[in-house]
Amino acid sequence: MRNIILFVPLAVLFTLLMICLLGGTKVLRNVTYHLGHEDHLYTKVHECMEMQGVDVLFFGSSHAYRTFDPRIFAEHGVRIFNMGSSMQTPLQTEVLIRNYLDTIKPRLVVLEVHPDVMPHDGVEPAIYQVCNVPPSWKMVPMALRTRNMRVVATTAYALVHNSLSSEFRHFNEPVDVGEDHYVAGGYVERDTAYYSPVTHPSKEIVTRDLQRRALERCVGLLKGKGMPYILLEVPDTKVLLSSYTNLDCFQNDMMGYGEFYFNYMAALDDSLHFFNEDHLNQRGVELYNAYVCDSIIIPILNSL
Amino acid sequence: MLFNSLQFALFLPVVFLVYWLLRRSLRWQNLFVVAASYLFYGWWDARFLLLIAFTSLCSYFSGLAIGRAREQGARGKAWMWANVAVNLLVLGVFKYYDFFAQSFADVFLGGQADGLLLHVVLPVGISFYTFQALSYTIDVYKGTVNATRDGVAFFAYVSFFPQLVAGPIERASSLLPQFERGRSFDYALAVDGLRQMLWGFFKKLVVADSCAVYVDKVFAAPSAYGGTTLVVAAVLFSFQIYGDFSGYSDIAIGTAKLFGIRLRRNFNVPYFSRDMAEFWRRWHISLTTWFRDYVYIPLGGSRVGSWRVVFNTLVIFLLSGFWHGANWTFLAWGLFHALLFLPLILLHRNRRYRDTVAEGRRLPNLREVGQMLLTFLLATVGWVIFRSPSIGFAFSYLGGVFQQGEYLSLLTNDYFFLPAALLLMLVVEWFNRDGAHEFARQPRNRVLRWVGYMLLIFIIVCYMQTSEMPFIYFQF
Numbered sequence: 001m002r003n004i005i006l007f008v009p010l011a012v013l014f015t016l017l018m019i020c021l022l023g024g025t026k027v028l029r030n031v032t033y034h035l036g037h038e039d040h041l042y043t044k045v046h047e048c049m050e051m052q053g054v055d056v057l058f059f060g061s062s063h064a065y066r067t068f069d070p071r072i073f074a075e076h077g078v079r080i081f082n083m084g085s086s087m088q089t090p091l092q093t094e095v096l097i098r099n100y101l102d103t104i105k106p107r108l109v110v111l112e113v114h115p116d117v118m119p120h121d122g123v124e125p126a127i128y129q130v131c132n133v134p135p136s137w138k139m140v141p142m143a144l145r146t147r148n149m150r151v152v153a154t155t156a157y158a159l160v161h162n163s164l165s166s167e168f169r170h171f172n173e174p175v176d177v178g179e180d181h182y183v184a185g186g187y188v189e190r191d192t193a194y195y196s197p198v199t200h201p202s203k204e205i206v207t208r209d210l211q212r213r214a215l216e217r218c219v220g221l222l223k224g225k226g227m228p229y230i231l232l233e234v235p236d237t238k239v240l241l242s243s244y245t246n247l248d249c250f251q252n253d254m255m256g257y258g259e260f261y262f263n264y265m266a267a268l269d270d271s272l273h274f275f276n277e278d279h280l281n282q283r284g285v286e287l288y289n290a291y292v293c294d295s296i297i298i299p300i301l302n303s304l
Numbered sequence: 305m306l307f308n309s310l311q312f313a314l315f316l317p318v319v320f321l322v323y324w325l326l327r328r329s330l331r332w333q334n335l336f337v338v339a340a341s342y343l344f345y346g347w348w349d350a351r352f353l354l355l356i357a358f359t360s361l362c363s364y365f366s367g368l369a370i371g372r373a374r375e376q377g378a379r380g381k382a383w384m385w386a387n388v389a390v391n392l393l394v395l396g397v398f399k400y401y402d403f404f405a406q407s408f409a410d411v412f413l414g415g416q417a418d419g420l421l422l423h424v425v426l427p428v429g430i431s432f433y434t435f436q437a438l439s440y441t442i443d444v445y446k447g448t449v450n451a452t453r454d455g456v457a458f459f460a461y462v463s464f465f466p467q468l469v470a471g472p473i474e475r476a477s478s479l480l481p482q483f484e485r486g487r488s489f490d491y492a493l494a495v496d497g498l499r500q501m502l503w504g505f506f507k508k509l510v511v512a513d514s515c516a517v518y519v520d521k522v523f524a525a526p527s528a529y530g531g532t533t534l535v536v537a538a539v540l541f542s543f544q545i546y547g548d549f550s551g552y553s554d555i556a557i558g559t560a561k562l563f564g565i566r567l568r569r570n571f572n573v574p575y576f577s578r579d580m581a582e583f584w585r586r587w588h589i590s591l592t593t594w595f596r597d598y599v600y601i602p603l604g605g606s607r608v609g610s611w612r613v614v615f616n617t618l619v620i621f622l623l624s625g626f627w628h629g630a631n632w633t634f635l636a637w638g639l640f641h642a643l644l645f646l647p648l649i650l651l652h653r654n655r656r657y658r659d660t661v662a663e664g665r666r667l668p669n670l671r672e673v674g675q676m677l678l679t680f681l682l683a684t685v686g687w688v689i690f691r692s693p694s695i696g697f698a699f700s701y702l703g704g705v706f707q708q709g710e711y712l713s714l715l716t717n718d719y720f721f722l723p724a725a726l727l728l729m730l731v732v733e734w735f736n737r738d739g740a741h742e743f744a745r746q747p748r749n750r751v752l753r754w755v756g757y758m759l760l761i762f763i764i765v766c767y768m769q770t771s772e773m774p775f776i777y778f779q780f
Contacts, residue, residue: 001491003495004495004498007754007757010754010758011757011758011761014758014761014762015758015761015762015765018762018766019762019765019766027721028766028767029720029721029766029767030765030766030767030768030770031766123770147310148770149765149768149770150770153765153766
């Protein structure tokens with residue numbers, strides 16, 4: 001029995017060692033380390049360390065970082081920072097809140113929630129996060145909660161690699177990636193394009209318990225710190241919204257987590273203000289940001 | 305609960321610890337086995353616990369009734385048949401009723417079967433535990449096993465969680481006595497069990513699940529691909545079903561060893577067989593021998609006239625095919641194997657290869673290589689029929705093998721390691737082909753042995769398929 005007890009930690013150490021040694025060679029299928037991503041998360045987490053006087057901090061998926069433009073908010077006298085990242089689910093938001101909320105010290109937090117994100121398994125966004133965010137043990141529970149060996153193995157490699165390697169410290173993420181352009185403050189602007197609406201098959205929103213629990217923890221963290229927060233659902237095209245069979249249930253569900261805004265501007269048009277089914281183009285962003293700023297954010301900031 | 309789930313990783317150590325803490329009381333230990341097994345099974349759908357309890361109760365009381373009848377000089381035939389009928393009725397309703405109703409509607413009602421179908425969910429592993437319960441009653445009737453009065457031990461025999469949902473299908477003569485007597489922890493047996501589990505996990509998580517990604521893609525739209533891809537997918541399915549089912553059996557047998565219970569071997573390197581008769585002695589051994597002992601031999605076996613031998617062979621292969629599921633493809637698969645087996649049995653060549661290939665030698669000769677490749681090829685054609693949703697699909701798939709079209713490369717990120725994993729599996733199993741199981745032989749040097757285990761764990765962690773895939777045989 002003593003041998004078995006000795007073998008288990010040795011096997012764990014051996015596996016970790018091999019992952020660290022071979023993880024960079026790309027031959028290990030379940031170690032998918034990649035520095036840099038279209039969401040510019042690497043740039044954001046470094047930039048946010050120097051941010052001061054932030055009024056509003058946004059968390060969420062691409063619907064957040066492609067929607068809330070710091071330049072437009074600044075025109076209305078509001079300073080924002082956008083911490084959105086690709087497919088960021090509440091699991092990843094929790095890590096970012098734990099790591100950066102106390103540094104940024106915003107006056108208000110906005111949690112962007114989306115019907116396509118709450119059912120997500122959180123695997124891909126977990127991998128983007130562990131590769132691009134400075135190593136922290138707080139990522140380990142998040143990785144384990146995904147119950148996915150690819151996330152666990154990549155996390156093990158990323159924690160060691162990002163701690164020891166100069167590649168991570170000196171990485172220079174390009175500002176332009178394809179059609180995307182990074183804007184200081186966490187926004188990613190897409191070259192103007194227009195969406196041709198198509199009918200979508202019906203789909204039911206089935207929120208994962210994993211994400212529900214993570215959202216509860218996020219809200220608990222914010223409440224614990226006395227941080228004012230709201231939940232916000234950004235606009236989608238009408239063709240996409242009409243495809244959800246239980247959007248009302250989803251929205252009722254989100255209301256249970258705090259003050260929830262899901263006001264779709266009637267002025268937004270599927271073919272004029274979106275570049276795809278669920279992302280506003282710059283024309284849409286300008287309209288929507290002005291609306292959100294004036295009718296939601298400024299009144300809340302004034303009431304604090 | 306799946307063996308390849310986090311729940312099982314937590315369940316097993318807890319059950320292991322409590323089980324051995326209860327070792328002083330056999331009754332409590334067996335009661336705990338039943339409780340743990342019901343929890344394991346109920347994790348999937350608690351409603352079907354009633355079904356397994358019903359099957360166990362019927363078999364237990366019919367065993368007692370047969371035993372009492374024998375004490376009074378009778379044979380208890382009515383009790384035996386009554387229990388067989390009840391068990392087969394349950395199996396028939398849950399597994400086959402909708403198939404027959406739909407087939408009836410297709411022939412006589414123009415396919416309109418809405419009012420006839422029950423649409424019941426197929427309980428996981430129903431064929432396995434029903435056959436295990438049946439074998440007890442038949443063995444009591446035949447006098448090869450005494451009717452047990454220990455109800456707890458009997459319930460443990462029917463529901464023992466490692467082999468409950470996909471076998472090996474145990475016999476009362478082998479498993480029941482193990483629950484009727486006290487067990488002591490055997491360190492060497494437990495270590496061998498862990499070793500066998502490790503190999504099973506490798507075969508399931510790395511080999512079978514990775515093959516499944518390629519196979520599912522090709523079988524979803526075979527007409528989109530050329531012959532080479534169809535051949536590769538068929539070969540990979542042969543390895544997928546082997547890795548999946550023999551991997552499950554290895555995990556089940558290995559897990560049972562942790563509890564001091566020895567289960568029968570279910571696979572014995574079937575792809576190293578030199579003809580189809582040898583293949584069937586090495587593939588799903590517990591089912592093959594079940595049909596041999598309870599159907600084939602009572603029908604007269606091969607000690608009857610030629611026509612009767614043909615009939616008996618067809619019966620067991622068709623039954624074996626139909627046991628897998630309510631679909632014409634399984635019957636066609638059984639018929640295909642019967643047609644391959646019949647020439648061997650009629651020419652009395654079905655017992656030619658009762659030894660292990662290349663016995664006493666490191667490598668096979670050319671003739672043996674050819675025989676093994678041919679047997680594998682024939683088995684693979686059979687697997688295409690088995691995997692197909694319909695017989696028409698199977699014919700079109702096999703016809704597509706000779707056509708040109710798109711090639712789905714194995715040299716992409718998803719599959720590049722697969723040939724190496726298959727090679728590793730074949731090499732390890734080749735050198736263990738006459739061992740107690742496929743990972744039994746290990747270096748004597750402890751450092752080498754441990755490094756080998758650690759490398760295997762590392763390979764599993766870094767190459768396992770990360771989406772949870774259920775075992776193929778759970779549906780049977």
